[in-house]
Amino acid sequence: MLNQTMVNPGSMRQPAPRFRAPLPIVRPQPSTNSIELMGAPMPFARNAEIYGENEPAEYLYKVISGTVRTYKVLNDGRRQIGFFYLPGDVFGLEVGDKHSFSAEAIADCKVLVIKRSSVIALAARQTDVSRQLWEMTATELRRVQDHIMLLIKTAQERVAGFLLEMAARTPGCTEIELPMSRQDIADYLGLTIETVSRTLTHLENTSAIAVPTSRRIVLRNRAALTRMNG
Amino acid sequence: MLNQTMVNPGSMRQPAPRFRAPLPIVRPQPSTNSIELMGAPMPFARNAEIYGENEPAEYLYKVISGTVRTYKVLNDGRRQIGFFYLPGDVFGLEVGDKHSFSAEAIADCKVLVIKRSSVIALAARQTDVSRQLWEMTATELRRVQDHIMLLIKTAQERVAGFLLEMAARTPGCTEIELPMSRQDIADYLGLTIETVSRTLTHLENTSAIAVPTSRRIVLRNRAALTRMNG
DNA sequence: CGACCATTTGATATGGATCAAGCGATGTGG
DNA sequence: CCACATCGCTTGATCCATATCAAATGGTCG
Numbered sequence: 001m002l003n004q005t006m007v008n009p010g011s012m013r014q015p016a017p018r019f020r021a022p023l024p025i026v027r028p029q030p031s032t033n034s035i036e037l038m039g040a041p042m043p044f045a046r047n048a049e050i051y052g053e054n055e056p057a058e059y060l061y062k063v064i065s066g067t068v069r070t071y072k073v074l075n076d077g078r079r080q081i082g083f084f085y086l087p088g089d090v091f092g093l094e095v096g097d098k099h100s101f102s103a104e105a106i107a108d109c110k111v112l113v114i115k116r117s118s119v120i121a122l123a124a125r126q127t128d129v130s131r132q133l134w135e136m137t138a139t140e141l142r143r144v145q146d147h148i149m150l151l152i153k154t155a156q157e158r159v160a161g162f163l164l165e166m167a168a169r170t171p172g173c174t175e176i177e178l179p180m181s182r183q184d185i186a187d188y189l190g191l192t193i194e195t196v197s198r199t200l201t202h203l204e205n206t207s208a209i210a211v212p213t214s215r216r217i218v219l220r221n222r223a224a225l226t227r228m229n230g
Numbered sequence: 231m232l233n234q235t236m237v238n239p240g241s242m243r244q245p246a247p248r249f250r251a252p253l254p255i256v257r258p259q260p261s262t263n264s265i266e267l268m269g270a271p272m273p274f275a276r277n278a279e280i281y282g283e284n285e286p287a288e289y290l291y292k293v294i295s296g297t298v299r300t301y302k303v304l305n306d307g308r309r310q311i312g313f314f315y316l317p318g319d320v321f322g323l324e325v326g327d328k329h330s331f332s333a334e335a336i337a338d339c340k341v342l343v344i345k346r347s348s349v350i351a352l353a354a355r356q357t358d359v360s361r362q363l364w365e366m367t368a369t370e371l372r373r374v375q376d377h378i379m380l381l382i383k384t385a386q387e388r389v390a391g392f393l394l395e396m397a398a399r400t401p402g403c404t405e406i407e408l409p410m411s412r413q414d415i416a417d418y419l420g421l422t423i424e425t426v427s428r429t430l431t432h433l434e435n436t437s438a439i440a441v442p443t444s445r446r447i448v449l450r451n452r453a454a455l456t457r458m459n460g
Numbered sequence: 461c462g463a464c465c466a467t468t469t470g471a472t473a474t475g476g477a478t479c480a481a482g483c484g485a486t487g488t489g490g
Numbered sequence: 491c492c493a494c495a496t497c498g499c500t501t502g503a504t505c506c507a508t509a510t511c512a513a514a515t516g517g518t519c520g
Contacts, residue, residue: 072379074460080382095368100375130360137367138325144374145312145330149302151381152310152420155476182499190382195476197500214499230304385508412467425508427468444467
């Protein structure tokens with residue numbers, strides 16, 4: 001039942017820990033050209049909150065470096081991660097005036113912060129901007145639809161799918177550096193850390209992957225992973 | 231593992247069965263004014279396919295009467311229902327050129343069919359149209375995000391949540407007429423029919439609901455349902 | 461009435477959660 | 491430099507919610 005992190009409702013904002021060398025992830029930046037000209041870059045420390053659920057959605061965001069997680073917490077503390085946003089990804093895009101998820105930096109981040117009202121104002125006059133807004137929202141929609149398909153699968157299928165998804169988002173596609181903890185992965189996949197860990201071990205034993213360090217995964221047999229993805 | 235319908239990959243298109251009296255559901259229509267002027271109403275028989283996954287997305291659709299389900303089928307036949315669209319709801323909205331889900335009529339339907347290309351062309355010149363497109367996509371996004379939160383819950387929470395959701399979408403809020411079968415509900419909630427049935431029986435035994443006929447549910451104790459919604 | 465289909469109910473199996481312990485890396489203070 | 495605490499992860503043992511398998515019930519239509 002309770003397969004997610006239990007979050008203490010009273011202590012959400014954690015102290016920002018010391019700095020760490022940022023991960024060298026560089027990805028093809030989807031062209032959000034005219035919109036991102038309106039933004040200012042801003043640093044966030046590891047575990048810093050970028051915005052909270054139900055806060056007014058005054059800005060939208062684009063990851064420059066680092067990784068961001070969005071999440072929701074149920075009444076009783078179960079946490080569901082919406083997505084891991086890597087450099088180039090846009091998040092915090094809302095049509096209503098409140099954020100539907102919370103957002104936090106997983107590693108230290110640089111994030112482009114763009115004022116929502118000015119984008120919307122510009123969209124009212126420039127067709128391409130309004131089209132970009134629409135496309136970003138639709139990209140997000142597709143992603144969430146895929147996430148639903150993930151959540152109906154078995155543990156093995158979820159983990160295999162997750163690895164393939166992360167690999168597809170990384171330039172050097174055979175070896176991936178995970179910016180997030182096992183707990184984050186578990187909360188994204190709707191599993192427990194134990195199950196994630198066991199499944200990774202099993203994939204390693206069947207030599208579908210190698211795990212040189214816990215944050216680094218080598219895809220040895222992509223066909224096998226694809227096959228078990230469901 | 232296999233908690234969804236197993237769909238035989240070779241026999242998706244079913245013969246359209248006989249006609250049935252349409253359900254008298256009438257709901258507040260969100261104003262999609264200028265867009266829906268461009269559409270033509272079209273009837274679909276029970277279980278008729280409206281479009282298939284990966285088919286070119288030439289049209290978008292608005293339910294006038296009846297109910298529509300969208301769904302995806304995994305390689306091995308597991309089915310996941312994306313949503314049940316009731317009168318007033320827009321579906322089939324895509325930014326890419328292919329549909330990401332399939333759509334079928336659950337009961338006999340009247341559906342407004344609107345040519346995608348003309349809407350997009352109009353959006354290029356009329357701000358309000360492009361805003362409507364964006365808002366419809368964002369509405370869908372919210373919905374899918376909520377669906378994810380549903381899928382991490384227990385069986386009881388999912389069923390209770392489903393009933394509350396359906397009640398919120400119906401005018402006479404205490405009694406709801408379900409247009410879909412137990413199997414459809416199960417595939418929406420990521421459960422089996424047996425679990426859905428047992429859970430409904432349990433809710434009835436604890437007098438949270440009454441089930442005069444299998445398609446009709448009376449909410450007796452909404453507070454209890456809300457409480458167990460998670 | 462009898463066939464058919466949807467739904468409910470019952471008995472059992474199992475995948476993943478839970479509870480608990482061990483392990484390796486990193487960091488701290490003496 | 492080394493004991494020692496801490497943290498993230500792995501591994502092991504057991505439990506439980508929900509799936510699976512199977513049968514009974516009930517409504518619909520010829």
